[in-house]
Amino acid sequence: MTTLRLSVDLDGVSVPLHECDWVLRQPCGCVASMMHAVTSLMALTSEDEAWHEFYCEIPRADKRRRAIAAAREQGHTIALMTIDDAVRAWEVRCTHGQIPEPAQQAPMFDPTDPAGISSDVNA
Ligand SMILES: [Zn+2]
Structure with a gap:
């Protein structure tokens, strides 16, 4: 049986890809979102793949x-x-007054109407 192990070079150190996370940073440098580079379903081996996975809410x-x-x-x-x-x-808590960009791009969740009840009242 062949087992494929992906590893990456981070600052000169070889690290197994499954021990890595992709991190999405806001313009201020603070972390907006993160996800595992390897899951049971996929391995995100490039920056481009990671971008698309961060924005997967946009079909x-x-x-x-x-x-x-x-x-x-x-x-x-x-x-x-x-x-x-x-x-x-x-x-590290963001003190720059920004909110994570993916939340703005993805379909909006209305915290005052979590079940979408008001829009269905007369349906
Ligand atoms: Zn910040």
């Missing part, structure tokens, strides 16, 4: 590409980090 590929391009233009970045480093970065 249409052309709209997703536009949203990604806009995010990059605004200064959002992604990086591959060890899970430990990613968690440490995630725990």
